[in-house]
Amino acid sequence: MHLEQRDVGSFRFLLDLSQPIYEQIVQQLSGAIARGDLDLGAKIPSVRELAQGLRAAPNTVVHAYQELEREGLIETRRGQGTFVTTSATVIHEFRAKLAQTLLNQFLQQMERLGFSPDDVRHLLREYPKEGDRT
């Protein structure tokens, strides 16, 4: 999928308040890239476009884009715009590493509450079971 002009406005699904805006941009975009919702090399919205769409300051978007570039997920080309990396490997490794980190953190938190990995497996078996999604 390519981001068309008309998609920009729809990025307004962010705006959580309790989390830094730039962090939310990072998570949404890195998620979209990791899931493959954005093609390799696809152009993403310009800093100004996205800032306007989110009603955020341009600097906030810049902050997010720089973090994504540091991860290697996007590339910026002066005067041209910002693009998803063309390396599938980078994306794959990012996804795998982040998943492992999230899993470890989660299990560690559960362990602190007295749930063993086996307890967690059991909980997961009875999922879904809508509790409060926070």
Place this chain on the structure above:
Amino acid sequence: MHLEQRDVGSFRFLLDLSQPIYEQIVQQLSGAIARGDLDLGAKIPSVRELAQGLRAAPNTVVHAYQELEREGLIETRRGQGTFVTTSATVIHEFRAKLAQTLLNQFLQQMERLGFSPDDVRHLLREYPKEGDRT
């Protein structure tokens, strides 16, 4: 188990630097209560004692205790000190609710990376598998 005076110093297992100190106190204490490592109604260290033991500012410990009190996990009795709640129900519900929240958050994060709950179950089956614990 009761926390004796001499136990206070051993709380120095905290101090992560990369995380707010008050947060770490909250998590360690709420974890100990949820796991049952602290008896119902047990006395916990005074603000001053704990602050000294952790070499933290008293304000920081106050902040943590207030958060724990808001959850109902501890009670402060003027002139007597601070104690673990005597209600097993409160603790049980805290544990269950927090676990559900953590699980939901985790699955949501994994979903953002393109892992379905089934994928997660599968990952969990092959656990443990040391990645980078962050």
Place this chain on the structure above:
Amino acid sequence: MHLEQRDVGSFRFLLDLSQPIYEQIVQQLSGAIARGDLDLGAKIPSVRELAQGLRAAPNTVVHAYQELEREGLIETRRGQGTFVTTSATVIHEFRAKLAQTLLNQFLQQMERLGFSPDDVRHLLREYPKEGDRT
């Protein structure tokens, strides 16, 4: 050496104009750390102090400090200040890696001008020889 209050003002040896200010801060501080001019764990000037001393915006200093933290050369502790890392290993590896990178870049540039590594060795033997230091 510890940075005393009175040292802060002397940081005004920066201000190059042709280079981003935050970059110059990064280079000066990382250099001081790499050379061992700053002790392990030493406190460095607060964002506001340094910003004032350099007559720069606080954000500019923040930018520099975040980059240094990303390299692992400094640690920031909310509410306490910013400190040189306590890991000699991190510093040593930073120094070695950066030196290697600089050497490679330099030789590559010289090669583009038609100087072989042997030519460079020869040039270096007749050094110093004050040309224009830019």
Place this chain on the structure above:
Amino acid sequence: MHLEQRDVGSFRFLLDLSQPIYEQIVQQLSGAIARGDLDLGAKIPSVRELAQGLRAAPNTVVHAYQELEREGLIETRRGQGTFVTTSATVIHEFRAKLAQTLLNQFLQQMERLGFSPDDVRHLLREYPKEGDRT
């Protein structure tokens, strides 16, 4: 060596993305002239030809050519095209001056890391030694 029409396309060895394109053109061409890979007075591609060959904007090539002309390395003759300077002296001085500048900059950077010129000589003696080429 003369640049023939068919050579233009082969200039596509540029395109680094992380560096300004006009800068890369300047460096490649000035390098080729300094090394003697381009004859004195040789014709170099027109702005349009090179821009097409590199799939770059004509403005970008113009920018590069202006910089090379400022250094005296190339000359533009209205209606005839652009040519390498016919002065061997200019080229020689350019090469010598740039080499001296690069050497000084390099030694200054190394000094900032705590390496004396002698340390650098020593490092150079053990070269090559593949580190990360960045």
Place this chain on the structure above:
DNA sequence: GTGGTCTAGACCACG
């Protein structure tokens, strides 16, 4: 007091 985030502008280099 500290650092973290954000705004709403500005100017510059690049294409």
Place this chain on the structure above:
DNA sequence: GTGGTCTAGACCACA
């Protein structure tokens, strides 16, 4: 038009 850097403020979380 693009992104990169910077300013001079602001508010918040933390110690």
